[in-house]
Amino acid sequence: EDAEKSGYDHYMLKEIHEQPKALRQCLRGRIDDLDGTVDLEDLADLDHEGPIQFVACGTSYHAALFGAERLQRAGVRAQAFLASEYASDRVPVDDETLVVGVTQSGETADTLRALREAARAGATTLAVTNTVASSAARECDHALYIRAGPEIGVAATKTFASQQLALALLAFTLSDGPTREELEALRDIPGQVRTVLETTEARAVAEEYVDADAYFFIGRGYHYPVALEGALKMKEITYRHAEGFAAGELKHGPLALVTEDTPVFAVVTGDDETARKTIGNVKEVEARDAPVVAITDGESDVTRYADHVLEIPAVSDLGGSVLANVQLQLVAYWVANLLGRSIDKPRNLAKSVTVE
Ligand code: AGP
Numbered sequence: 001e002d003a004e005k006s007g008y009d010h011y012m013l014k015e016i017h018e019q020p021k022a023l024r025q026c027l028r029g030r031i032d033d034l035d036g037t038v039d040l041e042d043l044a045d046l047d048h049e050g051p052i053q054f055v056a057c058g059t060s061y062h063a064a065l066f067g068a069e070r071l072q073r074a075g076v077r078a079q080a081f082l083a084s085e086y087a088s089d090r091v092p093v094d095d096e097t098l099v100v101g102v103t104q105s106g107e108t109a110d111t112l113r114a115l116r117e118a119a120r121a122g123a124t125t126l127a128v129t130n131t132v133a134s135s136a137a138r139e140c141d142h143a144l145y146i147r148a149g150p151e152i153g154v155a156a157t158k159t160f161a162s163q164q165l166a167l168a169l170l171a172f173t174l175s176d177g178p179t180r181e182e183l184e185a186l187r188d189i190p191g192q193v194r195t196v197l198e199t200t201e202a203r204a205v206a207e208e209y210v211d212a213d214a215y216f217f218i219g220r221g222y223h224y225p226v227a228l229e230g231a232l233k234m235k236e237i238t239y240r241h242a243e244g245f246a247a248g249e250l251k252h253g254p255l256a257l258v259t260e261d262t263p264v265f266a267v268v269t270g271d272d273e274t275a276r277k278t279i280g281n282v283k284e285v286e287a288r289d290a291p292v293v294a295i296t297d298g299e300s301d302v303t304r305y306a307d308h309v310l311e312i313p314a315v316s317d318l319g320g321s322v323l324a325n326v327q328l329q330l331v332a333y334w335v336a337n338l339l340g341r342s343i344d345k346p347r348n349l350a351k352s353v354t355v356e
Helices: 011-017 019-027 058-073 109-120 135-139 158-174 180-197 201-209 223-238 247-252 273-286 317-338
Strands: 052-056 078-082 098-103 124-129 142-145 215-219 242-246 264-268 292-296 308-311
Touching (some): 011 019, 011 317, 019 180, 052 058, 058 078, 058 098, 058 158, 058 223, 098 109, 109 124, 124 158, 135 142, 158 180, 158 317, 180 317, 201 317, 215 223, 215 247, 215 317, 223 242, 223 264, 223 317, 242 247, 264 273, 273 292, 308 317
Parallel strands (some): 052 078, 052 098, 098 124, 124 142, 215 242, 264 292, 292 308
């Protein structure tokens, strides 16, 4: 087993470090350099113009939120649902609808049930999965493989990054297509993830806050699913209380939980209206003496209000959310490591959840 971990103490850390390779595999052969288009061979016979619904659980649901947001920004009617809450008699689903199941394993019972229900209602179904010949891949009308390679750690890491990238490619295919800048930004992501993996601040931040009462994560737009994912990763491998919030929601309740013993991780990239609004929320928590950890490309002045900075390269907000998530994976890993947790097999959790 030690040989399989290639010198890393845990599969999770190994898989975090495999992300540049996983992302390159995800992109391979799918971008046509000559005419600047995305070419998904897996979906050559998918021709869809109607609404799109995503169904997924856990980390895959966070990736689905990210995919839905990209499509919405392109003017496509798209929505992400928790598979366990999806019911075809409550949401409008018919033969005009494409229902996309996002599932690393392809075996998650809740997601399979939602897909089957959607298929019965006449929808076209698509599995976005890591596992060739999984139930989801076999049962759906179409399959798009994320090509992350096997993931052993129960906590999903490289598969989340690969889902983000695959869903960005899917969104480009199902909408207007990417601009040249967007394509170049996508292609740069694997190398930028490598740059993030060379930084050491995440470990220092973990050491500083290993005894915190709770950990909060905030973000807007593409960074909202990253806030949710940062909190989920922290919960599942450290067993500590962690919550992710849409940054604008803080003042509607969660702010009451914020104290000097609850670090707030804020994802802020660029220097646009979205960044400025999140910085406004950062000031709200700073005023309550909460330690602020900014995950940022340094384009805005969020660093003025932060106690710690986890740097990422400057890219689009879409790419920035992939990079920011890598920093949060590292923080969760190092907190769990310091606490001596069973990182690869957290208590009560299974890699693939085959019951509803
Ligand atoms: C995340 O770290 C967990 N492993 C979990 O939330 C997982 O993403 C969820 O159970 C869905 O699994 P799937 O992608 O295989 O469907």
